Amino acid sequence: DTEVTQTPKHLVMGMTNKKSLKCEQHMGHRAMYWYKQKAKKPPELMFVYSYEKLSINESVPSRFSPECPNSSLLNLHLHALQPEDSALYLCASSQGQGVTYEQYFGPGTRLTVT
Amino acid sequence: AQSVTQPDIHITVSEGASLELRCNYSYGATPYLFWYVQSPGQGLQLLLKYFSGDTLVQGIKGFEAEFKRSQSSFNLRKPSVHWSDAAEYFCAVGLYSSASKIIFGSGTRLSIRP
Secondary structure (H helix, E strand, C coil): CCCEEEECCEEEECCCCEEEEEEEECCCCCEEEEEEECCCCCCEEEEEEECCEEEEECCCCCCEEEEEEECCEEEEEEECCCHHHCEEEEEEEECCCCCCCCCEECCCEEEEEC | CCEEECCCCEEEEECCCCEEECCEEECCCCCEEEEEEECCCCCEEEEEEECCCCCEEECHHHCEEEEEHHHCEEEEEECCCCHHHCEEEEEEEECCCCCCCEEECCCEEEEEEC
């Protein structure tokens, strides 16, 4: 099984809402990633978790709060977002941290902030 | 600064024709090089990668890429495209093995003419 699942597929939220994105993998991978992808742009790395610990935060605003409750699950908690945060949010996982490990991507959650 | 350039924003080729997508990188040493494909509404899938060794690498779905150090290029090729190859293609670099960050190019959208 080489699948990374993400829920929900689509999410519309207001600027005062609190919501969460969920990502799950059962490949035994120990590194997990959040990316943000704006329309017609490449993905941009947001966070990396390695062995359930936050390893990299690419200076992401605090209105995005990641969480890794266990080795299979990665959440992204959203609060007080802005319309410019509307994007496709991609989760990925890899066997280990480092570019030599292939990253497997989920299909993404398309987020619209109104 | 390190960068990845994909000079072609959009390419249209006829089904059955050959394909070459261009990628140039700017980095002093040989980086880790990747090509990813993203179908509409989907996550990214790794097509192939180059770390060292033979400069012609074979990937999935009949794709290959050639690393040319003298030209700082890593162009993607396919001898005969199929309608299902229509997608967005991203070239990417990883700067060193322990880094988690992959820097993506801006992407090339491939359309297939019947």
